[in-house]
Amino acid sequence: MTGSEVPLASPTFRLAYVPGVIPGKWVRIWNERLPDVPLTLTTIAAADAADALRAGEADAGFVRLPVDRTDLSAIPLYTETTVVLVPKDHLVAAADEVSVADLADDIVLHPLDDTLDWDGPLPGLPAKQRPATTGDAVELVAAGVGLLVVPQSLARLHHRKDLTYRPVSDAPESRVALSWPEERTTDLVEEFIGIVRGRTVNSSRGRRAAPAQEQPGSSKAKPKPKAKRSDTAGARRKPAAGKSTGRNPRSGGSGGGTGGTGGTKSGRRGRPGRRS
Template structure:
């Protein structure tokens, strides 16, 4: 990390379909003195926004260029097919790509599913410029459209519905930032999306105790566990005591004939 930021705010970009509201609310609670600036950007342009320095981090769709950007995958979305409410497909709770073989499947230029070849079904004569344009065509009865669930909700219309497609590609969402710009503020946001508590050390190791520091008063210094009460005003030494102090000051009796030498306590 490069340390504290010079910028007074944290700039977060996010792509359509991603909802940063929950994380933004937590940010504002924890860091009220650092304004969070939110900017929605097209999915295809998110990498450029980060690499050009126009945002500190972004909620983007995978994949990203991992040679220049760091990314933490957050979740993977269900893929659905958007259809008119009176379409035959609505009779099922979910469908497969094969079920769409006879349908005209629209493939907008800003598609985010990353098909290896092309979507299932029959292609339209032209590719719509945007997902929003494709949704309008679905409403006009010209075809059907596959997209992540969040985009289907974003482009919701009363005359359209959707069904899950079980074997279609899925879109992953990640938190991403430039490799050379992993700042403390980025780490703060990583902690929020990962659910760290406000008192978390954010993955850092705690500072070691200064050399030579003595244990705090009242702390036991030996490795053995103390099982009895320590006599008041006396420091425990030698073998640990297993009972209370003896009467008469707690001093063990001397052996008879020992010549004044301190003997061992009598066996109980």
């Protein structure tokens, strides 16, 4: 290498994800298939995810829908159950499931980073002030100030021993999607899309797909050709070693000549001659 040559930087893949999403299984598959391409993870607030992708802060990201698809592509992955987070001694904790109407008499906190797309009035009684974040709202629930309706993954993320949660049957659900800038659909983005969609390493759309046919010079043994019919089913049986039939194998007589017709072929194959 001369002094004027500058080595090219190794490619990397930058993946963003919003709180509640656990990308571990996809990252593990990536590391197995592309060990030479490092994957870096970045946590980003749900409200800022789309702008971060547009600004090039990540190559792709797990976001919560809806997103503006004017310049972003998105593949919906799954829908989460919506739950209400309550103190363990609250009446709601005694139920298996509740409805929005069941929360009408309780203060329900709606943080500024709320990820649910409410259509119409917000459930419950309003708090005097909206918490800044979901984490702040969880602290207020633990203090007995109010309740919090969130996707189940966020309730698990902010788990506390003094709190529990129950499904809300008629609340809006949160959908998680893989998103990326449409104009920057690179080979690495396509590779990650394939991993998320469950394509195998030999998929024809994979960047590193295995060849469909054997390459010249391959050390693999070629399959043995099938035996011809004349070598198997059509072949005549040979007599056992040391034995002689003494007759034409198509004649009707036995090996010793008793009751036979001599060298003359029988009218029907295998039919014994008449006794004299």
